[in-house]
Amino acid sequence: MAEAPWLTIIGLGEDGPDGLTGASRAALDAAEFVMGPPRHLDLLGPVSAETIAWPVPFADGIPRLMNLRGRRVVVLASGDPFWFGAGSVLVRDLPPGEWTAMPGRSTFSLAAARLGWPLEATHCLGLHAAPLTRLRPILAPAVRVLVLLRDGAAAGELAQWLVDQGFGKTRLHLLESLGGPRERRRVTTAADFALDDVTHPVCAGLEIAGQGRVLPLAAGRADDWFDHNGQITKRPVRALTLSALAPTPGAHLWDIGAGSGSIGIEWLLAGRDLTVSAIESDPARAARLTGNAARLGVGHRLTLIEGRAPEALSGLPVPAAVFVGGGLSQALLETLWLLIPLGARLVANAVTLESEALLSLWHADRGGELYRIELAEASALGRKRGWKSAYPIVQWSVVR
Incomplete structure (x- = not known):
């Protein structure tokens, strides 16, 4: 018979032990050690096990937990540990048989119940340890968002950030x-925010409103979204390139010669589980790239590699x-053909005659597919208008 899991993760609500199930209470009674943030330990009250306050930063507690491996350990977490909680981090390196979880009521569920919002139609974000810019891709009038915040001060920071984005009318x-x-609910607008006594833990329900700029969903966003x-x-050309790259759920992109990062960032905006390795050798361009990704809320899924x-x-x-x-060459294409797996898609854009000739040979x-893309834009020609042509682009796309 398999041994019982040594680690139990219990989701604790603000009602403390009153909200625990019978199974949760039994796990606590059997525990030798109880680990959790000081706030959760205070909510729990007296227990027979030895209590250990989880340290800050959070990562410092993982080795201490692993040192207790094989003993009876309970770790306290907020609400549902696997919805923007610590659960996935705690069990990342543990096989399923070593742990069990007993989730409580999630903050999102409680917030939706108070506000009457359908969770399936509401964006839910955990920003207690993430920048407010994660909200940027979903800012649009009438959108509803539930946001977990770091502390009371973060509520004021959120309000000011919404004002700065042009969404000061957000409720x-x-x-x-x-x-x-201690539950409390108050309502204001971002522009009128004047509360200085917001307490932790806090969730903000946002009903987005205002005249701020909305990031389109389709590939080929305006160039001025990017520094x-x-x-x-x-x-x-970016829209055609993203179409050729054909992002799919969970896919990873190598963006070689990333420049300002517009291709990689548009890739990331196509899905919340997409990732990018951006290769850029110029420090100034690399700085613009990371700044663009951070400002548009996708920087956490982009890894910059400074090099060639x-x-x-x-x-x-x-x-x-x-x-x-950028950096297209015979040597690069030969290396890529050896490195990338079968089924991977390769897309290259060329402007110079030499690069065009290289893509034609490959x-x-x-x-694959080879296109010559020629674009012309209407512009002033004296007192009239004429067509101003851009350099033609040759694009080769192929599946390995």
């Missing part, structure tokens, strides 16, 4: 200590797609 529902005796020095894959391909490709996650926007040898 804020401040929900404090949900489910416990750049003029060297950027222009909007129409193919040398900089060593040790990167296996890609589902590769984009070559297309003839390896197949």
Whole structure:
């Protein structure tokens, strides 16, 4: 018979032990050690086990927990530990048989119950340890968002950030200590926020309103969403390139010669579980790239590698797609063909005659699709208008 799990993760609400199930109480009674943040230990009250306050930063507590492996240990977490909670981190390196979890009522469920919002139609974000910019891709009038915040001060920071984005009319529902005796709910707008006594734990319900700029869902966002020095894959070409890259759920992209990062960032905006390794050798462009990704709320899913391909490709996650926007050469294509797995998609854009000739040879040898993209934009020509042509782009895309 298999041994019982040594680790039990219990979701504790603001009502403390009153909200525990019989199974949770039994696990606590059998525990030799109880670990948790000081606030949770205070909510729990006296127990027979030895209590250990989880340290700050959070990562410092993992080795201490692992040192207790094989003993009876309970770890306290907020509400549902596996919904923007600590659960996934705690069990990341443990096989299923070593742990069990007993979730409580999640803050999101309690907030939705107070506000009457359908959770399936509400964005839920945990921003207690993440920047407010994670909200940027979903800011649009009439959108509803539930946000877990770091502390009371973060509520004021959120309000000011919404004002700065042009969404000062957003209605804020401040929900404090949900489910416990200190529960409190107050309503204001971002522009009128003047509360200085918001207490932790706090969840904010946002009904987005205002005239702020909305980030479109379709690929090919306007160039001015990105900080750049003029060297950027222009909007129409970017849309065609993203179509050729064909992002799919969970896919990883190598963005070679990433520049301002517009291709990689558009890739990340296509899905919340997409990731990018961006290779860029110029420090100024690399700084713009990371700044753009952070401002548009996707910086946590982009890894910058400062260097040149193919040398900089060593040790990167296996890609589902590769984009070559700079540094195109015979040596690079040969290396990529050896590195990328079967089924991976390779897309390269060329402007110079030499690069065009190279892509033409690879297309003839390896197949795929080869396009010549020519664009012209109406512009002033004296007192009338005429067509101003951009340099044509040759694009080769192929599945390995």
